Amino acid sequence: MIVNNSKTLLSVEGLRASINGTEILKGIDLTVKSGEIHAIMGLNGSGKSTLAKVLAGHSAYEITGGTIRFEDKDLLGLAPEERARSGLFLAFQYPIEIPGVANTQFLRLAYNTIQAQRGKEELDPLEFDDFVREKMKLLDMNPDFLDRSVNEGFSGGEKKRNEILQMALLEPKLSILDEMDSGLDIDALKTVANGVNQITNKDNATILVTHYQRLLDYVVPDFVHIMQSGSIVMTGGKELALELETRGYDWVTANKQSIAGAIA
Amino acid sequence: MSETVATDYLDCLLKSWSTKSNQPLSWLNQLRASAIDYVSTQRLPTKRDEEWRFTDISALARLSFQSAQSNTDLQAQDIKHLHLKEAKNSLVFVDGHYSAELSTIIDSATLKIGNLSEFLLTHAAILESHFGQYAKFDNSVFAALNTAFLRDCALIIVPKNIVIAEPVHLLFIATQSEVTSCPRCLIIGEPGSNVTFVEDYVSLREAAYVTNSVTEISLSANAHARHIRIQRESTQAYHLANCAVSLAHGSNYQSVSISLGAQISRYNLDIQLIDEAAECTIDGLALISDNQLADTHTCIDHIKPNGTSRQQHKCIVNDKAHAVFNGKIIVRPHAQQTNSSQSSRNLLLSKAAQVDTKPQLEIFADDVKCAHGATVGQLDQEEIFYLESRGLSEAAARGLLTYAFGAEIINRIPVSSLRQQLEQTVLNQTQDNKL
Numbered sequence: 001m002i003v004n005n006s007k008t009l010l011s012v013e014g015l016r017a018s019i020n021g022t023e024i025l026k027g028i029d030l031t032v033k034s035g036e037i038h039a040i041m042g043l044n045g046s047g048k049s050t051l052a053k054v055l056a057g058h059s060a061y062e063i064t065g066g067t068i069r070f071e072d073k074d075l076l077g078l079a080p081e082e083r084a085r086s087g088l089f090l091a092f093q094y095p096i097e098i099p100g101v102a103n104t105q106f107l108r109l110a111y112n113t114i115q116a117q118r119g120k121e122e123l124d125p126l127e128f129d130d131f132v133r134e135k136m137k138l139l140d141m142n143p144d145f146l147d148r149s150v151n152e153g154f155s156g157g158e159k160k161r162n163e164i165l166q167m168a169l170l171e172p173k174l175s176i177l178d179e180m181d182s183g184l185d186i187d188a189l190k191t192v193a194n195g196v197n198q199i200t201n202k203d204n205a206t207i208l209v210t211h212y213q214r215l216l217d218y219v220v221p222d223f224v225h226i227m228q229s230g231s232i233v234m235t236g237g238k239e240l241a242l243e244l245e246t247r248g249y250d251w252v253t254a255n256k257q258s259i260a261g262a263i264a
Numbered sequence: 265m266s267e268t269v270a271t272d273y274l275d276c277l278l279k280s281w282s283t284k285s286n287q288p289l290s291w292l293n294q295l296r297a298s299a300i301d302y303v304s305t306q307r308l309p310t311k312r313d314e315e316w317r318f319t320d321i322s323a324l325a326r327l328s329f330q331s332a333q334s335n336t337d338l339q340a341q342d343i344k345h346l347h348l349k350e351a352k353n354s355l356v357f358v359d360g361h362y363s364a365e366l367s368t369i370i371d372s373a374t375l376k377i378g379n380l381s382e383f384l385l386t387h388a389a390i391l392e393s394h395f396g397q398y399a400k401f402d403n404s405v406f407a408a409l410n411t412a413f414l415r416d417c418a419l420i421i422v423p424k425n426i427v428i429a430e431p432v433h434l435l436f437i438a439t440q441s442e443v444t445s446c447p448r449c450l451i452i453g454e455p456g457s458n459v460t461f462v463e464d465y466v467s468l469r470e471a472a473y474v475t476n477s478v479t480e481i482s483l484s485a486n487a488h489a490r491h492i493r494i495q496r497e498s499t500q501a502y503h504l505a506n507c508a509v510s511l512a513h514g515s516n517y518q519s520v521s522i523s524l525g526a527q528i529s530r531y532n533l534d535i536q537l538i539d540e541a542a543e544c545t546i547d548g549l550a551l552i553s554d555n556q557l558a559d560t561h562t563c564i565d566h567i568k569p570n571g572t573s574r575q576q577h578k579c580i581v582n583d584k585a586h587a588v589f590n591g592k593i594i595v596r597p598h599a600q601q602t603n604s605s606q607s608s609r610n611l612l613l614s615k616a617a618q619v620d621t622k623p624q625l626e627i628f629a630d631d632v633k634c635a636h637g638a639t640v641g642q643l644d645q646e647e648i649f650y651l652e653s654r655g656l657s658e659a660a661a662r663g664l665l666t667y668a669f670g671a672e673i674i675n676r677i678p679v680s681s682l683r684q685q686l687e688q689t690v691l692n693q694t695q696d697n698k699l
Contacts, residue, residue: 056653060645080652081661089653096650100671101664109664110654117655149672166654 001202002222003035009071009174009205010055016065017054023064024050026230032174035202039216039241040209042227043249048209049093051227052178055207056090057083070174085117089172091163093179098150103162106150107132111169135168139195156183157192164195175199176207181215193218213245226252274405276328277444278304281412289384291392292414299401299411306405318588318620319530319559324502329474331413332359332443340366343437346466349681351433353377355418358437360445360475362416374426375459380417380450390421394452398480398508404532407506410446410478417448422457422487431460431492431679438497441471449479453487453515460490460678467498467525479507483515485539490518492677494686497525499556509535511542520676522686523550523558533562537571537599548577549673551693552585559588566599566629575606578673580666580694581617592624593634600631608638611669666694 010032017025024047032038042048054061055068057080068075073086098106104125111132112122123131133143139161151159160180167175177196181189196219200206208219216224216238224240225232228249233256234240244252281300308325309316335358343366347354353375356366362379369377376383383391401408418434436447453459465475475497483489497503503526509517523529535544550558564573579587587610595602610619623636643665651661670690677683 056649058649079658080649081655081657084653084655092650092653096644096647098647098665098668100668100673100675106664109656113655113660149668170654 001035001037003033003202006033006035006202007071008033011069012055012066014066015051015054015063015068017050017061017063019050019061024061024230025054027066028230028232030225030232032205032207034173034205036223037200037206037208037219037221039221039224040207040227040232041211041213041224041241041244044211046227047230048227049178052090052176052207052209055176056080056088084170085114087173089167089170089175091160091167091175091177091180093182095151095159095163097152097154099152101150102147103150104129104132104146107146107166107169110166114170132165132169135165138168138198139165140191141165157185157188160184160188160192161195164192164199168195168199172204174205174207176209178209179211180208181210181212189215190218213241216241228252228256272328273325274303274306274308274409276330277409277413280331289388289392292384292395295396296412296414299408302401302408303405303412306408308405315561318586319528319557321502321528321530324474324528327442327472327474329442329444332361332440332445332473334361335359335439338363338366338437338439342468343435346435346437346464348431348433348462348679350431350679351462352430354433354435355379356435356437357416357418357447359440359443360416360436360447371428374423375428375432376419376421376423377432378419380419380448383419383421387421390452391450394450394480394482396480398482398510398534398536399478399506400508404506406476406504407478410448410476410506413446414448417450419450420459420461421452422454422459424454425456426454427458428460431462434461434463436463436465436475436477438465438467438471438473438475438501439469441473444474444476447475447477449477451479451481451489451491453481453483453489455484456486457484458488460492462492462494462679462682464494464496465503465525466496467501470498470500472500472527473498474502474504477503477505479505481507481509481517483509483511483517485513486515487512488516490678491520492679492682493519493521493531494682495521495523495525495529495531497529499525499527499554501526503529505530506532507534509533509544511535511537511539511544513539514541516542517544519545520547520673521549521560522674523548523552523560524689526556526558528557528559530559531561533560534565535563535573536565536567537573538567540568541570542568543572544574546573546575546577547673547676548589549670550579550581550587551670551690552580552587553582553693554585555583556585557588558585561590561592563592563594564604565594565596566602566604567596568598569600569602571599571602571604573604576673577608578669579610579619579621580613580670581610581619582613582693584614584616584618586618587620589619589621590624591622591636592626593636595627595629595632595634597628599629602629602632602634604632604634606636609669610638610640611666612640612642613666663695667691670694
């Protein structure tokens with residue numbers, strides 16, 4: 001939701017990033033205020049997943065220009081774990097599997113790490129069990145997933161639910177959900193979207209990174225940005241996603257060229 | 265191995281042999297005598313022997329470690345911390361010698377369990393038909409030495425259709441320096457029986473000594489056994505071990521072996537699926553650091569059709585340590601419909617750490633499914649990033665992933681107190697690693 005006079009959570013200016021000498025992000029500007037939901041759409045290779053990873057601090061990318069501010073902090077000066085502790089969360093497109101570590105152990109470790117940082121009380125295994133089971137109801141998740149190894153043998157949908165469960169537990173200020181809808185059937189998509197909708201409120205913000213419009217039927221964005229070749233080439237309201245759905249990404253290319261032509 | 269090079273280590277043991285008292289049974293004396301004859305024609309293996317090319321035990325040749333005498337000083341309270349609370353029955357051996365005082369036998373009505381000497385006369389025929397039949401000593405000088413010095417032996421006979429719910433603990437404690445002990449185990453699972461046992465090698469202090477063990481396991485039709493083997497010797501010790509398993513029709517053998525201790529350890533596990541539809545699951549973990557060397561050689565021999573084997577071996581190697589895995593799988597011409605998989609995964613935690621891994625498949629049947637794979641590497645950067653993005657520091661992320669790598673094997677141990685002990689050991693070893 002767009003809230004009047006809400007504070008700016010994320011401010012990206014002129015962000016450039018490359019990997020192995022190849023520039024992927026070529027000057028990104030993006031401002032996200034609390035309460036807002038932003039969708040970043042684009043084809044494969046447009047740089048949208050890179051933007052998500054760069055925001056979370058993936059070390060494989062070299063930042064070659066621009067700034068990122070998160071609240072009052074210079075995000076580029078923070079390690080990934082410091083960003084997480086400051087309230088930034090990335091739900092992975094492909095969450096990793098950790099055979100040998102029970103999901104509940106992992107979830108509690110992450111939860112207590114963040115709690116300690118906030119100066120809040122950590123939970124022992126029993127207290128955490130009650131707490132996490134309550135949160136799992138949001139996502140219609142079977143409690144059996146607590147005792148299984150982290151993501152091991154989880155289906156695509158179960159992995160995504162586990163990501164959103166972490167979002168629910170860690171209560172980040174800014175969540176970046178990378179391809180939340182990939183690999184989900186329509187029922188799983190609705191469940192996951194419903195979970196996200198229950199977590200979002202006027203004090204936090206969400207960035208949805210997605211290829212397709214269908215997720216946006218269930219988590220309705222306030223802003224839609226279209227990325228191409230490492231830049232945001234169009235920004236609009238939720239109707240932009242629908243237009244893109246009807247006209248396809250070719251329309252963006254043509255449109256961008258016509259705009260460029262008009263300026264020239 | 266035709267050439268004979270006398271060494272101090274073998275010489276010293278050979279000399280002490282003649283003074284040993286004989287067993288009351290002639291077949292056993294014969295077995296011991298032929299074993300010592302074999303030893304007298306042998307030398308210690310060197311890196312020139314194919315089976316020992318990665319494992320240099322030349323330092324052993326220079327040690328004159330006599331056969332260990334019994335140590336009767338040990339009190340129950342000294343070893344209280346080593347007991348497993350789930351185990352009702354435990355056999356305790358001190359430097360290879362059976363200690364009736366320290367052992368606890370509850371199930372003697374349902375289970376034949378105890379030291380060899382108690383069964384020699386009453387069960388002579390059974391013992392003769394199994395003893396030395398699986399762990400043959402004609403290609404292993406260490407199995408031969410163990411047989412030659414055979415005196416005490418942990419014996420478990422699980423009668424037909426008897427299910428033993430609680431694990432049996434076979435505890436081998438090293439207390440003396442500069443000695444050789446020769447622990448021995450024989451486990452006989454009669455048809456339809458089911459047993460879990462823990463073969464546990466520990467040391468009460470850091471000392472240099474040699475443990476040279478032999479374990480023989482025979483499972484009759486439809487028998488089940490779960491074998492947990494923990495090697496937590498002193499880090500100055502040599503641990504040389506042979507285990508031979510024979511699996512009859514429809515029998516099922518599950519093994520989890522964990523190597524943590526010893527300066528140099530070598531574990532040979534030989535499994536023969538001698539009849540149809542036998543199954544085995546073999547999991548192994550070596551977790552070593554400093555200058556330790558842990559060598560595991562396994563051979564799974566599918567002789568008859570419809571057998572199944574699944575093997576996963578993992579090594580976590582830190583500092584300058586060196587892990588070796590050689591996993592041979594044989595599928596003989598008649599062993600059609602064999603289903604076999606093997607995975608060797610290795611984690612190197614330092615630049616100087618070393619792993620040699622060698623899957624060795626010898627498949628002579630055409631209608632079989634055999635999968636194998638080996639990986640050697642460091643922790644995955646994407647996995648570390650995932651954990652960092654959840655607030656964990658890089659060190660905590662590395663520690664957790666290393667722990668998880670080992671815990672995957674430890675989690676398969678069906679004895680919870682032992683699992684917890686080992687999880688703690690792995691946690692301690694992985695959280696303070698220097699990375």
